[in-house]
Amino acid sequence: MNFLSVDDSSTMRKIISLALKGAGHTVVEAENGKQALETLKTAKVDCILLDINMPEMNGIEFLKARKSDPSIASLPVFVLTTQDEESLKAEAMSLGAKGFIVKPFQKEALLSAISSGI
Numbered sequence: 281m282n283f284l285s286v287d288d289s290s291t292m293r294k295i296i297s298l299a300l301k302g303a304g305h306t307v308v309e310a311e312n313g314k315q316a317l318e319t320l321k322t323a324k325v326d327c328i329l330l331d332i333n334m335p336e337m338n339g340i341e342f343l344k345a346r347k348s349d350p351s352i353a354s355l356p357v358f359v360l361t362t363q364d365e366e367s368l369k370a371e372a373m374s375l376g377a378k379g380f381i382v383k384p385f386q387k388e389a390l391l392s393a394i395s396s397g398i
């Protein structure tokens with residue numbers, strides 16, 4: 281599968297990319313929601329992994345933009361969140377997030393959350 285990893289932390293993007301590539305997937309990266317929307321115009325993406333707290337355009341704003349754009353509205357999104365983001369988690373769910381992966385996570389937990397949620 282082709283993944284889009286959206287996170288402002290380069291370390292987090294690196295961890296996610298290594299895990300997914302190790303499992304045979306391809307990964308493109310974006311540093312925030314705005315960059316992700318740009319990337320989606322050209323890249324072939326099957327699934328999005330989305331951070332919440334990011335500059336420029338955060339995860340919630342990205343989910344709203346995704347919902348209003350028919351060309352990307354059906355792409356599955358998994359939110360990578362920290363424990364203290366319960367209210368944002370509820371909002372992300374109401375905006376169509378497919379699932380949540382709590383940071384920090386083990387590589388196996390990431391892969392199994394994705395495969396069970398799609």
Ligand SMILES: [Mg+2]
Binds near residue numbers: 288331332333
């Ligand atoms: Mg962040």
